[in-house]
Amino acid sequence: MVFSTMYSPTLNLAISSTTNYSCRRRRASSTISYRGVNNIIIRASSSEKSESKSKDQDDKSSFNPFGFVTDNPSSRSAIQLSENPAEAGNVGQMIDKIQDKGKEYGSYVKSGKLRWFVRETGSANSRRGTIVFLHGAPTQSFSYRVVMSELGDAGFHCFAPDWIGFGFSDKPQPGYGFNYTEKEFHDALDKLLEVLGVESPFSLVVQGFLVGSYGLTWALKNSSKISKLAILNSPLTSSSPIPGLFQQLRFPLYGEFQCQNAIIAERFIERGSPYVLKNEKADVYRLPYLASGGPGFALLEAARKANFNGTFSEIAEGFAANRWDKPVLLAWGLSDKYLPQSIAEEFQKGNTQNIKLKLIEGAGHMPQEDWPEKVVDALRMFF
Structure with a gap:
């Protein structure tokens, strides 16, 4: 499945013009969520659910500090925003929400x-x-x-x-x-x-x-x-x-x-x-x-x-x-x-x-x- 995204000078974000979001997330869930400007959510088909379930069982014993892994480069051309895009606000509001993050110690x-x-x-x-x-x-x-x-x-x-x-x-x-x-x-x-x-x-x-x-x-x-x-x-x-x-x-x-x-x-x-x-x-x-x-x-x-x-x-x-x-x-x-x-x-x-x-x-x-x-x-x- 291919989605088109745009470059927005206002948000200062450079995203590729076409991005393939078909890679799977290694979690025992039927909802696959990817980072995108429009926070796209894709529902897995029944066959994908079955395949994902068997693969998830194989991965349960391995520790993953990120929660999921992927080698699909398409997942790296998206950006995470709010789950509800309407609540994300403009760039100033985005900065305000995260400006105090990451200053530990x-x-x-x-x-x-x-x-x-x-x-x-x-x-x-x-x-x-x-x-x-x-x-x-x-x-x-x-x-x-x-x-x-x-x-x-x-x-x-x-x-x-x-x-x-x-x-x-x-x-x-x-x-x-x-x-x-x-x-x-x-x-x-x-x-x-x-x-x-x-x-x-x-x-x-x-x-x-x-x-x-x-x-x-x-x-x-x-x-x-x-x-x-x-x-x-x-x-x-x-x-x-x-x-x-x-x-x-x-x-x-x-x-x-x-x-x-x-x-x-x-x-x-x-x-x-x-x-x-x-x-x-x-x-x-x-x-x-x-x-x-x-x-x-x-x-x-x-x-x-x-x-x-x-x-x-x-x-x-x-x-x-x-x-x-x-x-x-x-x-x-x-x-x-x-x-x-x-x-x-x-x-x-x-x-x-x-x-x-x-x-x-x-x-x-x-x-x-x-x-x-x-x-x-x-x-x-x-x-």
Whole structure:
């Protein structure tokens, strides 16, 4: 069954012109609900009910943190709204309903002229030391909320900032105080760590593309400040693929259009994972892009300033056996659709003495979001 949808500048949503909503949801229910601008509900036929019931019985024993799974890419081109579209209201009302979501453990911190949104768990007196978590593009520190909560309870002092231009942190217009270059991200992080009073050496956790990669190049330039490093799915070698999103952002005009897609972050997460985000989580990843054009243009500028292949090579060489001697845990989601397992294995071969590879079954590109419990177990053992 095919439904047509439109692009609405008012809602700042970019949805494909035709979307196939025929994929099934793995739940023992005859009603299949999909995220769509008109919140389309499809009733399964009797034959589909019978097939679904038998398959559901096979899946009952498997834990699924999302409630349902799908590998049908059509489900990733929709957006969740109210079950009753008439109650959704205009874009201002939508923002008002979700603007206080996703700020668990967070507060605003001023560092120079920039205001960061920083999540914190544990305390400065935590007996097991400090861990700093850095997210990748185009997401935010919200992805670490469960991991840092549990590690805070386990005795660690945890910080997870939203990079400048992302999440709830400031998003300066390019050319006016911040140009989204690697050096500026590094300098801004230095100042923030000083304001937060993070004492060296501390433990660092990094995940993702672009600003995630800058977290790793920052570590290479500041190895004396790092005691242990944990890397979740990130591009680590010159053979690492570059997702289509970042390639599209480099095209003139098309990049300007693409960066204003309000569902850019949630769709990026889902395309790298076998799971579809629940509505309450998608709301948070969507909110910054829905509220203004700032985060989209920040992402656009950062993507165009980045030297992806050069950075990937720098990371591979910098963490090689003859150059890096600190313990590294490489916790890798096996279902990552952006970065195959071979990237992790190739990276580990460059420094087998110091890099330990931990494979996380069932998790995709963002293990901390897909299966935080397994990430917590791996990090607790390592730290």
